Amino acid sequence: MGxxxxxxxxxxxxxxxxxxxxxxxxVDLCGRGRDPCRVMALVSHFFKLLQFISLxxxxxxxxxxxIFFWPLFLFGQFLNFRVYQLLGEPGTYYGxxxxxxxxxxTEFPFGTIKDPQYVGSIMSLLACIPNVPLVYIMLWxxxxxxxxxxESHEDPSTRAKPLLS
Numbered sequence: 001m002g003x004x005x006x007x008x009x010x011x012x013x014x015x016x017x018x019x020x021x022x023x024x025x026x027v028d029l030c031g032r033g034r035d036p037c038r039v040m041a042l043v044s045h046f047f048k049l050l051q052f053i054s055l056x057x058x059x060x061x062x063x064x065x066x067i068f069f070w071p072l073f074l075f076g077q078f079l080n081f082r083v084y085q086l087l088g089e090p091g092t093y094y095g096x097x098x099x100x101x102x103x104x105x106t107e108f109p110f111g112t113i114k115d116p117q118y119v120g121s122i123m124s125l126l127a128c129i130p131n132v133p134l135v136y137i138m139l140w141x142x143x144x145x146x147x148x149x150x151e152s153h154e155d156p157s158t159r160a161k162p163l164l165s
């Protein structure tokens with residue numbers, strides 16, 4: 001189960017890497033009448049489920065959780081919720097890369113925390129360290145760090161051209 005759990009934990013990152021670097025291919029694959037951000041969100045939700053099942057398969061659950069679980073987990077989820085609230089689905093799921101016009105956001109946590117969605121996700125994962133072997137948490141965190149690096153460099157000339165309906 002260990003190797004399968006590791007593969008499950010890292011499974012979405014090649015997908016995200018491909019989409020970031022090949023946005024036109026994704027827009028073309030989605031075709032006319034299908035929003036590439038929405039399709040990415042649906043595929044990403046599947047990958048997230050696979051990641052959770054993978055972590056759960058190697059976790060040791062106990063109650064009550066450690067004292068640092070709730071602050072880390074809740075603030076991490078707050079950051080994730082806030083990012084989604086401010087950016088919406090198109091802003092969260094590579095809308096700019098897919099040729100959409102996404103307004104620049106400066107409200108908290110943007111402008112205060114660099115990469116707030118990744119920071120929130122990492123905080124939530126760190127909250128689970130007592131319950132999940134460290135190697136699985138670190139693999140997932142390394143995936144996020146890798147994507148932070150990938151997404152920190154964007155060439156606007158490589159953005160997709162939206163398909164006209």
